[in-house]
Amino acid sequence: MPNMSLKKNEMPVQQANVRNKNFSEVALGYTEEQALDEAERCLNCKNMPCRSGCPVSIDIPAFIAKVREKDYEGAYEIIAESSSLPAVCGRVCPQETQCESKCVRGIKGEPVGIGRLERFVADWHNAHSTEPPKAPAKNGHKCAVIGAGPSGLTCAGDLAKMGYDVTVFEALHLAGGVLVYGIPEFRLPKSIVQREVDNLKALGVKVETNVVIGRTISIDELFEQGYEAIFIGSGAGLPRFMNIPGENLKGVYSANEFLTRVNLMKAYKENSDTPIKKNTNVAVVGGGNVAMDAARCAKRLGAENVYIVYRRGEEEMPARNEEIEHAKEEGIIFKTLNNPVEILGNEHKFVTGMKCVEMELGEPDQSGRRRPIEKPDSEFVLDVDCVVMSIGTSPNPLIRNTTAGLETNRHGCFVADENGATSLKGVFAGGDAVTGAATVILAMGAGKTAAKAMDEYIKSKQM
Numbered sequence: 001m002p003n004m005s006l007k008k009n010e011m012p013v014q015q016a017n018v019r020n021k022n023f024s025e026v027a028l029g030y031t032e033e034q035a036l037d038e039a040e041r042c043l044n045c046k047n048m049p050c051r052s053g054c055p056v057s058i059d060i061p062a063f064i065a066k067v068r069e070k071d072y073e074g075a076y077e078i079i080a081e082s083s084s085l086p087a088v089c090g091r092v093c094p095q096e097t098q099c100e101s102k103c104v105r106g107i108k109g110e111p112v113g114i115g116r117l118e119r120f121v122a123d124w125h126n127a128h129s130t131e132p133p134k135a136p137a138k139n140g141h142k143c144a145v146i147g148a149g150p151s152g153l154t155c156a157g158d159l160a161k162m163g164y165d166v167t168v169f170e171a172l173h174l175a176g177g178v179l180v181y182g183i184p185e186f187r188l189p190k191s192i193v194q195r196e197v198d199n200l201k202a203l204g205v206k207v208e209t210n211v212v213i214g215r216t217i218s219i220d221e222l223f224e225q226g227y228e229a230i231f232i233g234s235g236a237g238l239p240r241f242m243n244i245p246g247e248n249l250k251g252v253y254s255a256n257e258f259l260t261r262v263n264l265m266k267a268y269k270e271n272s273d274t275p276i277k278k279n280t281n282v283a284v285v286g287g288g289n290v291a292m293d294a295a296r297c298a299k300r301l302g303a304e305n306v307y308i309v310y311r312r313g314e315e316e317m318p319a320r321n322e323e324i325e326h327a328k329e330e331g332i333i334f335k336t337l338n339n340p341v342e343i344l345g346n347e348h349k350f351v352t353g354m355k356c357v358e359m360e361l362g363e364p365d366q367s368g369r370r371r372p373i374e375k376p377d378s379e380f381v382l383d384v385d386c387v388v389m390s391i392g393t394s395p396n397p398l399i400r401n402t403t404a405g406l407e408t409n410r411h412g413c414f415v416a417d418e419n420g421a422t423s424l425k426g427v428f429a430g431g432d433a434v435t436g437a438a439t440v441i442l443a444m445g446a447g448k449t450a451a452k453a454m455d456e457y458i459k460s461k462q463m
């Protein structure tokens with residue numbers, strides 16, 4: 001008999017007033033007992049609606065059935081057929097809008113905790129399997145991958161498994177993309193990403209860090225060096241600003257810069273000498289996951305008051321509900337229906353406050369969300385000395401500007417067909433560089449699709 005409880009097994013978490021002072025993982029993961037109990041909630045539906053909600057079509061009922069049998073390695077193998085980063089996706093995928101949104105148990109209660117079970121299985125595998133994967137025999141062909149984020153790493157892994165000699169070129173000094181420079185340690189421990197990168201290296205993938213394509217070497221030069229197909233997975237790391245007065249004052253960061261200093265440059269470690277503003281009053285402008293991450297990092301760095309300043313209401317916030325709840329529990333102050341109009345500074349050009357106006361919601365705009373309209377005579381000053389702008393990103397134009405014939409759209413994203421093929425022969429692209437800022441699982445899916453297309457492209461040249 002399935003477990004007909006209407007509620008998911010709760011995820012054990014660190015207490016809010018403890019965790020908001022440390023960078024250890026917030027969610028602690030299911031115990032075996034909880035995982036088995038949760039797996040019993042799955043009805044094993046014949047038509048598998050959950051699977052249709054997964055961007056990489058993991059056979060969810062089959063892996064949950066393996067959990068029920070306590071065959072955790074079997075469950076892992078099923079997930080790994082479709083996903084190359086299960087321990088990452090089990091932690092950061094927005095399951096509530098994907099697989100879990102289709103689960104029939106969600107009609108009269110909470111859906112099965114598919115993401116939590118995925119994390120349990122992946123962590124079990126990582127704790128019990130010590131053997132690195134074996135490198136397959138080489139097929140004599142070379143491919144290059146630009147960017148070591150989830151799209152590039154997935155593409156590289158799949159190509160290596162097909163026997164290609166793959167080199168990943170990464171601009172930063174560490175592989176992982178947003179997984180290492182953006183998503184904080186307390187949501188995704190970096191050791192998990194490092195393990196995935198180590199596994200890729202065991203498969204024979206070469207990772208060259210500190211190489212900026214378009215500066216250190218161009219795409220044309222990569223072809224001259226004998227790479228037969230190239231995948232661009234360079235992400236969307238160029239921050240947007242509001243273009244209001246005061247944005248160039250000291251103490252104003254883009255969310256990417258702030259998070260890179262905290263995560264990649266380890267400002268969160270006590271003895272770190274990475275420059276960053278600590279123990280301040282911080283305003284984070286924006287309402288997405290990135291804004292929540294920045295606010296929660298600022299709190300952990302010792303800020304007294306951390307504000308989320310968002311021009312719409314909480315219902316319109318694009319961040320995951322779980323992230324909003326966690327941020328609130330940790331003491332982040334939400335100032336919704338507020339919009340900054342100027343950042344104020346002193347004679348030394350340090351931030352001293354942020355002038356805001358109150359907003360109200362009008363008719364829905366093109367995005368379907370109600371348009372925020374400024375309330376007359378509602379100006380006020382928020383007492384902050386640090387401002388983090390988190391209002392979106394777009395792809396960096398460097399590769400586009402240094403590669404003739406590579407088509408981009410008006411948002412600066414590479415134009416690619418459903419297989420990832422771009423306007424240049426032999427050049428494929430995927431992930432945020434094509435879609436604009438999206439999700440880890442979509443980036444991984446794009447890397448997978450492109451690897452297959454690159455293989456077909458190289459084989460077609462030999463005929």
Ligand SMILES: Cc1cc2nc3c(=O)[nH]c(=O)nc-3n(C[C@H](O)[C@H](O)[C@H](O)COP(=O)(O)OP(=O)(O)OC[C@H]3O[C@@H](n4cnc5c(N)ncnc54)[C@H](O)[C@@H]3O)c2cc1C
Nearest residue numbers: 147149150151171177178182213235431432438439440443
């Ligand atoms: C703070 C933050 C939190 C997020 N939280 C979530 C979440 O909880 N769940 C979720 O699903 N998604 C989340 N996302 C989105 C998700 O991380 C991205 O959609 C995903 O990482 C995109 O993968 P990618 O491989 O396309 O690009 P990226 O991860 O951006 O990787 C691109 C890589 O390319 C490198 N690169 C760029 N230009 C060059 C060049 N010219 N030469 C060489 N290398 C280059 C970059 O340094 C980077 O390492 C978050 C994003 C951010 C910023």
